[in-house]
Each structure stands twice: as C-alpha cells, then as structure tokens.
Amino acid sequence: LAKTTQPISMDSYEGQEVNITCSHNNIATNDYITWYQQFPSQGPRFIIQGYKTKVTNEVASLFIPADRKSSTLSLPRVSLSDTAVYYCLVDANTGGFKTIFGAGTRLFVKA
Amino acid sequence: DAGITQSPRYKITETGRQVTLMCHQTWSHSYMFWYRQDLGHGLRLIYYSAAADITDKGEVPDGYVVSRSKTENFPLTLESATRSQTSVYFCASQGDRYSNQPQHFGDGTRLSIL
Numbered sequence: 001l002a003k004t005t006q007p008i009s010m011d012s013y014e015g016q017e018v019n020i021t022c023s024h025n026n027i028a029t030n031d032y033i034t035w036y037q038q039f040p041s042q043g044p045r046f047i048i049q050g051y052k053t054k055v056t057n058e059v060a061s062l063f064i065p066a067d068r069k070s071s072t073l074s075l076p077r078v079s080l081s082d083t084a085v086y087y088c089l090v091d092a093n094t095g096g097f098k099t100i101f102g103a104g105t106r107l108f109v110k111a
Numbered sequence: 112d113a114g115i116t117q118s119p120r121y122k123i124t125e126t127g128r129q130v131t132l133m134c135h136q137t138w139s140h141s142y143m144f145w146y147r148q149d150l151g152h153g154l155r156l157i158y159y160s161a162a163a164d165i166t167d168k169g170e171v172p173d174g175y176v177v178s179r180s181k182t183e184n185f186p187l188t189l190e191s192a193t194r195s196q197t198s199v200y201f202c203a204s205q206g207d208r209y210s211n212q213p214q215h216f217g218d219g220t221r222l223s224i225l
Binding site for chain 2: 032034036041042043044045046049087091101103104
C-alpha cells in the first residue's frame with residue numbers, strides 16, 4: 001500500500017507561489033495521484049489529479065517525476081483564501097479499496 | 112443542486128447507544144465511502160460500497176455497520192457507540208473508479224460520544 005508523506009505545515013505570503021511535496025515511495029503502476037483541499041468544517045474538495053509528468057488546471061499544477069515516487073502541488077500566487085489543509089492521495093487499485101490519505105499539509109497564507 | 116448531503120451535521124450521544132449517520136447523493140454515483148477524521152490521523156476509510164447491496168471494509172471498520180439498499184443512500188451505523196468513536200465523519204461518492212474520477216465529499220457529521 002502506497003502511504004504518503006507530506007510536510008505537516010507550511011507558511012506563505014499572499015502573492016507567492018507555494019509548492020507542497022508528497023512522497024509515495026511504494027506507488028503502484030496503476031495508481032493515480034490526487035490532491036484535495038479542505039477548509040474547516042467542510043469536506044475535502046478535489047484540486048488536481050495526475051499520473052506522470054505535469055498536469056495544470058485553472059487552480060494548480062501537479063509535477064510528477066519519472067520515477068513517480070513523489071509529486072509536487074504548485075499553487076501560483078496564493079491568497080488568504082488558500083489557507084487550508086492539502087491532502088495527497090494515492091489511489092491503490094490493488095487489494096480492493098484501500099484509499100490512503102496522507103496526514104495533510106496545513107498551509108497558512110499571511111497578508 | 113444538493114450533490115451529497117450528510118445528516119445530522121452534529122450529534123451528541125452516550126456510550127452504548129446506537130446511532131446512524133445518513134448520507135445521500137443526487138448524482139447516481141456507483142461508489143460511496145465513509146471516512147472518519149481525527150486529529151493527527153487525516154482521513155481513514157471505514158467502509159465503502161461499489162453499488163447497491165455491495166459493501167466492503169476499509170481501514171478501520173470495527174464497531175461500524177453499513178448498508179446500501181438504494182444507490183443514493185449509504186447510512187453508517189454505530190451499533191453500540193464508544194468514546195473512541197468520537198470523530199468527524201465524512202461521506203463521499205465517486206462516479207467511476209476505474210477512470211479515476213475524483214471523490215466528492217459531504218460537509219461531515221461531528222459526532223460526540225459521552
């Protein structure tokens with residue numbers, strides 16, 4: 001099972017780019033990497049998903065190296081409203097549904 | 112456009128009592144999930160369901176029971192609540208797992224067991 005490791009917390013300032021890295025050394029061939037965002041008193045919300053190389057959408061970019069043992073979520077020009085917990089998820093298709101969330105990274109964006 | 116809704120949002124009960132948390136989704140998604148979230152543990156999968164009448168255990172199933180008689184509903188029951196089950200519970204749904212569609216989460220039920 002591909003467990004994930006993320007920094008517990010990060011601080012940033014408004015307007016900066018934030019990069020959050022997730023390690024998943026035991027990722028399986030068929031696994032995808034998905035990132036979610038969670039605000040207090042709300043459920044997680046999907047941000048971005050990828051398998052390899054780079055994926056970009058209107059919210060973020062996801063960088064995945066060739067060995068896929070890690071991934072980096074990049075948030076361009078963060079604002080105060082980006083303060084949240086960010087979860088890296090590796091979908092493990094083998095052995096049934098063993099969805100594994102990392103402990104999450106608490107991002108604080110300061111003015 | 113309700114999407115996925117959980118009820119109640121807050122619940123206080125006593126040890127030994129039975130309590131049921133409700134989850135309803137309007138998308139006709141095949142897959143549904145129950146997670147619990149505790150400080151320091153992130154989200155942990157309790158049970159999941161691939162379709163009506165098909166359920167299976169996740170990472171932490173002990174003390175919980177689920178059923179899925181209809182595609183849109185996936186209730187979670189604590190048959191005899193214990194203090195260790197005090198947590199925030201999230202329900203999620205997913206349309207098609209093998210095309211890796213994301214999960215959609217409800218806003219959670221905060222359950223306190225005294």
